[in-house]
Amino acid sequence: MSSGSQRPPAGFFASFVEGCSDPVVSVDRTGTVVYANPATEAVLGYDPSDLRGRDLASLVASEAADGRARSVSERFARVEGLDERGSFSVPVRHADGHTVTFSVRFHEHAAGGDPGGGGSDGDADAATGDTDAVYTGVFRDGVEEVGRTVTETFRNLVEHAGHAIYVTDTDGTIEYANPAFTDHTGYDADEALGETPAILNSGEMPDEYYDGLWSTLLDGEVWEGEIIDRRRDGETYHAHQTIAPVIGDDDEVSRFVAIQTDVTARKAAMGQLKQYRDIVERLDDPVLLQNRDGEFELLNGAVSEFAGVDRGALYGTDEFAFMDAETAAEVDERRREVLETEGAAEYEISPTFPESDREATFSTQRYPYYDADGDLAGTFAICRDITDRKVRERELERYERAINGATDLIAAVDRDGRLLFANPQYREYHGLGGRDVTDLTLADVVPEEGYEDVERQVECALRGEPVEYRTTRTHPTRGRRTFDVRYYPLDSPDGEAPAGVVGVLRDVTDSENRARQLRVVDRVLQHNLRNALTVVRGRAEQIAAGTAEPADAAEYIVSRADDLLRTSEKAHHITEILSDAPETEPVDAGRVVRQVVAARAEEFPSASVDVSVPDDGVATALATTWLSRAVDELVRNAVEHHDRDRPTVAVSVEPRSDAIDIRVEDDGPGLTGMNRDVLVDGTAVDALYHGSGLGLWLVYWVVQQSGGSAAVADAEPRGTVVTLTFPRAGD
Numbered sequence: 001m002s003s004g005s006q007r008p009p010a011g012f013f014a015s016f017v018e019g020c021s022d023p024v025v026s027v028d029r030t031g032t033v034v035y036a037n038p039a040t041e042a043v044l045g046y047d048p049s050d051l052r053g054r055d056l057a058s059l060v061a062s063e064a065a066d067g068r069a070r071s072v073s074e075r076f077a078r079v080e081g082l083d084e085r086g087s088f089s090v091p092v093r094h095a096d097g098h099t100v101t102f103s104v105r106f107h108e109h110a111a112g113g114d115p116g117g118g119g120s121d122g123d124a125d126a127a128t129g130d131t132d133a134v135y136t137g138v139f140r141d142g143v144e145e146v147g148r149t150v151t152e153t154f155r156n157l158v159e160h161a162g163h164a165i166y167v168t169d170t171d172g173t174i175e176y177a178n179p180a181f182t183d184h185t186g187y188d189a190d191e192a193l194g195e196t197p198a199i200l201n202s203g204e205m206p207d208e209y210y211d212g213l214w215s216t217l218l219d220g221e222v223w224e225g226e227i228i229d230r231r232r233d234g235e236t237y238h239a240h241q242t243i244a245p246v247i248g249d250d251d252e253v254s255r256f257v258a259i260q261t262d263v264t265a266r267k268a269a270m271g272q273l274k275q276y277r278d279i280v281e282r283l284d285d286p287v288l289l290q291n292r293d294g295e296f297e298l299l300n301g302a303v304s305e306f307a308g309v310d311r312g313a314l315y316g317t318d319e320f321a322f323m324d325a326e327t328a329a330e331v332d333e334r335r336r337e338v339l340e341t342e343g344a345a346e347y348e349i350s351p352t353f354p355e356s357d358r359e360a361t362f363s364t365q366r367y368p369y370y371d372a373d374g375d376l377a378g379t380f381a382i383c384r385d386i387t388d389r390k391v392r393e394r395e396l397e398r399y400e401r402a403i404n405g406a407t408d409l410i411a412a413v414d415r416d417g418r419l420l421f422a423n424p425q426y427r428e429y430h431g432l433g434g435r436d437v438t439d440l441t442l443a444d445v446v447p448e449e450g451y452e453d454v455e456r457q458v459e460c461a462l463r464g465e466p467v468e469y470r471t472t473r474t475h476p477t478r479g480r481r482t483f484d485v486r487y488y489p490l491d492s493p494d495g496e497a498p499a500g501v502v503g504v505l506r507d508v509t510d511s512e513n514r515a516r517q518l519r520v521v522d523r524v525l526q527h528n529l530r531n532a533l534t535v536v537r538g539r540a541e542q543i544a545a546g547t548a549e550p551a552d553a554a555e556y557i558v559s560r561a562d563d564l565l566r567t568s569e570k571a572h573h574i575t576e577i578l579s580d581a582p583e584t585e586p587v588d589a590g591r592v593v594r595q596v597v598a599a600r601a602e603e604f605p606s607a608s609v610d611v612s613v614p615d616d617g618v619a620t621a622l623a624t625t626w627l628s629r630a631v632d633e634l635v636r637n638a639v640e641h642h643d644r645d646r647p648t649v650a651v652s653v654e655p656r657s658d659a660i661d662i663r664v665e666d667d668g669p670g671l672t673g674m675n676r677d678v679l680v681d682g683t684a685v686d687a688l689y690h691g692s693g694l695g696l697w698l699v700y701w702v703v704q705q706s707g708g709s710a711a712v713a714d715a716e717p718r719g720t721v722v723t724l725t726f727p728r729a730g731d
Contacts, residue, residue, distance in 0.1 A: 017037050018037055018038060020037055020039055020138070021039055021042075021043075022039055022043070022138050022139055022140050023036070023037065023039045023040040023043050023044060023102075023138075023139040024036070024037040024039065024040075024136060024137070024138050024139070025037075025040065025051070025056065025136070025137055025139070026134050026135065026136040026137075027056045027076075027079060027134070027135050027136075027137075028079075028134055028135075029079055029080060029133065030079065031055050031056050031057060031076050031077050031078070031079040032053060032054070032055060032056070033051045033052055033053065033054050033055075033056055034052065034134060035048075035052070035134075035136070036048040036051040036052065043100070043139075044059075044092060044094055044095060044100065045094055045095025045096055046095050055076070055077070056076045056079075057072075057073045057076035057077050059092050059093060060072050060073045060076065060090065060091060060092065060093070061091040061092060061093040061099040062093070069091055070189075070190075071189050071190035071193055072088070072089075072090050072091070074190065075088075075190070079135060082106035082108075082135045082137070083106050083107050083108040083135060085105075085106070085193070085194040086105060086173050086194050088103070088104065088105075088173070088175050088193050088194055089101060089102070089103055089104075089167065089175035089176050089193075090102050090103075090104045090139070092139065102139035102140060103139075103140050103169065103175065103255075104137045104138065104139050104140070105137065105138065106135045106136065106137040107135070107136055107137075108133050108134075108135055109133065109134055109136065110133060110134070158178050159178055159179060160179075161178060161180055162180055163180055163259050163260060163261050164177075164178065164180045164181040164183070164184040164185065164239075164259070164260040164261075164262070165177070165178045165180065165181065165257065165258070165259050165260075166178070166181050166192065166197075166257075166258050166260075167246075167255055167256065167257050167258075168196070168197070168255060168256045168258070169254075169255050169256075170253055170254065170255060170256070171196075172196040172197060172198075172256075173194060173195070173196055174192045174193055174194065174195050174196065174197065175193065175255065176189075176193070177189045177192045177193065181260075184231075184237070184239075184260060184262050185200060185229070185231050185232060186231045186232030186233055187199065187232050191232075197258070200229040200230060200231075201229070201230065202228045202229050202230035202236045203230075204228040204236065205227060205228060209225075209227070213225075213243070217243060217245055217253075217256060218253070220245050220247065220253060221245070222242065222243070222244045222245070223241075223242070223243045224240075224241070224242045224243075225240075225241060226238060226239065226240050226241070226263065227239050227241050229260075237262055237264045238262070238263045238264045238266075238267045239260040239261060239262055239263060239264075240260070240261045240263050241258060241259070241260045241261075242258070242259045243256055243257070243258045243259075244256065244257050244258075284302055284385065285302055285362075285382060285383055285384050285385055286299075286300065286302045286303040286306060286362070286381075286382075286383040286385075287299070287300045287302070287303070287380070287381070287382055287383070288300075288303060288380065288381050288383070289369065289378065289379075289380040289381075290318065290335065290378050290379055290380070290381075291377060291378040292339060292376070292377065292378050294318040294319075294332060294335060295315075295316050295317065295318060296314050296315050296316065296317060296318065297315070297378070298380070299311045299314055299315070305356075306353055306356060306358060306360060307322035307323070307353050307355060307356060308322070308353055308354075308355030308356025308357070308358070309321070309322050309355050318332070319331045319332065320332075322353060322354075322355060323351040323352065323353055323354075324351055324352045324353075324354070327349050327350065327351035327352070328351070330349060331349060331351075331364075334347055334364075334366060335366065335379050335381075338366050338367070338368055338379045339368065339376065339378075339379060342368045342376060343368070344365060344366065344367045344368075345365075345366045346363070346364070346365050346366075347363075347364055347366075348361060348362065348363050348364070348386070349361070349362050349364060350362075359387075360385055360387045361385075361386050361387045361390045362383040362384060362385055362386065363383075363384040363386045364381055364382070364383045364384070365381065365382050365384075366379050366380070366381040367379065367380055367381075403423045404423050404424055406423065406425065407425065407506075407507075408425065408504050408505060408506045408507075409423070409425050409426040409429055409483075409503075409504070409505035409506075409507070410422070410423045410425070410426055410502070410503070410504050410505075411423070411426045411437075411502075411503050412490055412500055412501065412502045412503070413441075413442055413458065413500050413501055413503070414499060414500040415462060415497075415498070415499065415500055416441075417441045417442045417443070417455075417458070418438065418439075418440070418441050419437040419438060419440045419441065419442075419445070420438065420490075420500060421437065421438075422437045426505070429475070429478075430445045431476075432445070442454060442455065442458070447473060447474070450471065450473055453471065457469065457485070457487055458487060458501050458503075460487070461487035461488065461489050461498070461501040462489065462497075462498055462500075462501060464489050464497075464498060465489075466486070466487065466488050466489070467485070467486065467487040468484070468485070468486050468487075469484075469485055470482065470483065470484050470485070470508075471483055471485055475707060476707065476727060477584060477622055477707045477727055478584075478707045479703070479704050479705070479706060479707030479708055479709070480509075480704060480709075481507055481509045482507070482508050482509045482512045483505045483506060483507055483508065483509075484505075484506045484508050485503065485504070485505050485506075486503070486504045486506075487501050487502070487503050487504075488501065488502045488503075488504075489501060489502075490502050509704075532560045532561075532563060532564050535556075535560055536557050536560055536561070539553040539554075539556055539557050540553070540557065583624070584622040584623055584624055584705075584706055584707060584727075585622070585623075585624075585625070586620045586621070586622060586729035587620065587621050587622075587623045587625070587627050587729075588616055588617060588619070588620055589613075589619045589620070589621045589623075589627070589653050589660050589662055589726070590613035590614050590615070590616060590618060590619045590653045591613075591616050592627055592628045592631060593611060593613050593631055593651055593652075593653050593662060594611060594613055595628065596628055596631045596632045596635060596651075597609050597610075597611040597635065597651050599632070600632070600635045600636060600639065604639045604647070606645065606646055606647075607639045607642075607646065607647040607648070607649060608646060608647070608648045608649070609635065609639070609649045609650075609651065610648075610649070610650045610651070611650075611651050611652070612650070612651070612652040612653070613652065613653040614653060614655060618655055619653045619654075619655040619660050620660070620728065620729040621659075621660040621706075621708075621726035621727065621728060621729060622706065622707065622726060622727040622728070622729045623702075623706035623707075623708065623726045624702060624705045624706050626702045626705070627702060627706065627726075629698060629702060630698065630699045630702035630703065630724065631651070631662060631664070631724075633695045633696070633698055633699050634664040634699060634722055634724075635649055635651060635664060636695070637695055637696065638664060638666035638668060638720075639666075641668060641669070642666065642667075642668040642669075643668060643669045644667075644668070647666065647667070647668060648666065648667045649664065649665070649666045650663075650664075650665045650666075651663070651664050651665075652665075655728065656728070657728070658727070658728055659725050659726065659727060659728050660725070660726050660727075660728050661723055661724070661725050662723070662724045662725075662726070663721060663722070663723050664721070664722045664724075665715050665719060665720070665721045665722075666715070666719045666720055667715065667718055667719040668718075668719050668720065669718075669719075670714065670715075670718065670719060670720045671712060671720050671722075675696050676712040678696045678697055678700055679696055679699060679700055679710045679712055679722065680710055680711065680712060699724075703724055703726075706726055706727075707726070707727055708724060708725050708726040708727065709724075709725050710722065710723070710724055710725075711723045711725070
């Protein structure tokens with residue numbers, strides 16, 4: 001060993017440094033070596049005199065080419081602050097080319113002072129002329145990286161590992177960190193070197209955790225567990241961490257190696273998986289996962305409950321193991337369809353379960369599922385138990401058929417008067433067609449003149465009181481109709497105040513007309529027939545007694561009999577009218593009036609019957625086919641009950657934009673009050689006592705069946721004007 005060109009420092013510490021078996025190197029503030037002890041040659045193969053004047057960074061093994069080598073090289077190049085870094089790992093290239101890794105710690109001292117901290121001056125200062133501070137480092141615990149291939153392989157594995165790996169000394173100071181450490185934590189290697197793992201402390205781990213960790217490591221054992229750390233940006237992460245002690249040649253722990261695996265995503269996935277598992281298990285609906293062969297790989301508890309079989313016994317089987325064969329075959333077919341199309345399928349099944357003796361209906365959604373490689377692995381199904389819903393649907397269907405098939409008008413409204421539903425009869429009567437009625441209110445469908453009464457009755461029903469009453473309404477085409485109305489409170493699901501009102505309207509117009517007809521005919525038969533027969537009997541008795549001329553009496557009897565026959569014929573016609581359904585059709589009123597007037601003018605040649613009508617097709621009314629009978633009855637009544645030898649009757653038809661008026665005007669004595677009441681509103685039943693009155697009832701019912709109206713007025717200077725008004729037919 002040649003060291004004559006370099007005189008050692010004076011003093012006690014100089015002799016200590018010279019005899020130290022670890023390399024000792026001093027550098028100035030530029031990173032240039034100003035001193036190296038004899039051990040540098042013995043350990044590293046460099047003559048101390050050859051090192052003087054070289055950059056300390058040139059000793060770093062560049063072939064290491066890792067974050068540590070770069071960090072150390074940059075640190076040696078800057079030099080300043082080396083003493084603040086504590087111990088750190090340095091890969092040094094040996095003179096023969098291999099690498100030796102040392103743990104080094106630098107101290108700052110004044111130039112000319114003892115490298116070991118003494119106060120004598122020496123050649124270091126004289127050679128450099130440097131009066132500034134000097135940094136002296138002791139390279140300890142050198143580990144030769146023998147076996148170049150093995151060493152490089154190991155280094156590559158560590159450098160390219162996906163796990164964060166870092167090395168600390170026994171005090172916990174980080175000496176090395178691989179690139180994955182930076183990826184996981186956000187700290188660059190040079191930021192971590194010289195620090196402790198405390199830079200990762202999230203504050204979420206208890207003190208007992210760290211106490212146990214250090215206790216394990218200091219006992220020379222490997223510690224393994226999960227930890228919540230914090231990245232450089234403040235974000236916490238979960239890591240699985242293994243820390244192993246490194247035992248030196250002296251059988252003492254020399255450093256620690258830590259390996260971290262970021263399990264944040266896995267922890268989140270496991271948490272989600274647990275949530276999903278809990279949800280699936282708590283579902284009342286069966287959930288099943290089957291492989292491509294149909295074998296069950298996953299079943300929740302609901303499957304076992306319905307099947308009556310422990311689910312452990314169902315794994316590896318299929319649906320044929322617990323449900324009836326017919327339904328199982330249907331399920332199997334659906335499953336195969338999903339596998340073939342790789343599309344979702346939705347269907348309903350109603351299996352029976354022999355073991356549990358249960359039946360149920362399920363709405364099933366089946367989907368394909370894929371393995372981690374994206375290959376089709378099987379199907380999974382979610383079966384919604386809709387048994388109760390199907391029962392309610394069947395009940396609802398029966399109610400719906402009953403309501404829709406009823407002849408009554410049925411509808412319901414909520415508390416605000418908005419329609420909830422309306423059956424076809426209600427829709428048809430109010431002209432609603434197939435439209436959605438839920439956007440309508442009572443005010444939209446009930447005529448204005450009757451709305452206040454309806455609103456009042458509905459309010460009573462909303463207070464929980466059923467309402468029954470009879471009312472009349474005028475329909476645009478059906479005329480005046482009579483209804484028996486019943487309103488019922490609509491129960492609320494919460495059992496509190498009624499949610500609305502159901503209305504049932506029964507059209508009793510026809511039955512009312514028939515009842516009135518019976519009363520009319522009965523009155524006529526009781527009065528007219530009794531009177532006529534009494535007179536006939538009296539005349540017959542006169543003939544028998546010889547007190548009357550037979551010819552005159554017989555003529556009178558024939559006349560009265562003819563009256564009775566006409567009354568009977570009118571009663572028959574009324575019966576026919578009321579027996580027909582109140583259906584209207586387009587009727588050419590002008591043509592009808594011309595035909596009637598022509599027939600009556602021929603029958604009554606002494607009467608003057610004039611007609612004024614538009615051309616055919618101009619005045620088309622909506623009326624029953626009995627319209628001609630009503631007009632004929634009015635003309636006949638005007639002629640037969642005239643008090644002059646030459647009656648005058650004028651019949652006209654006047655079309656309006658929305659109606660057709662038929663006017664019959666005479667110059668006779670005029671209608672009595674009771675006959676006017678019959679024509680206008682069908683009253684005065686008890687006042688009828690002659691055949692003409694029965695004829696006016698015929699007119700009244702024809703007008704009602706046609707949805708029309710009648711009006712009676714006085715003519716000037718004498719006589720009566722009867723006006724029949726009918727809806728006008730569309731184009």
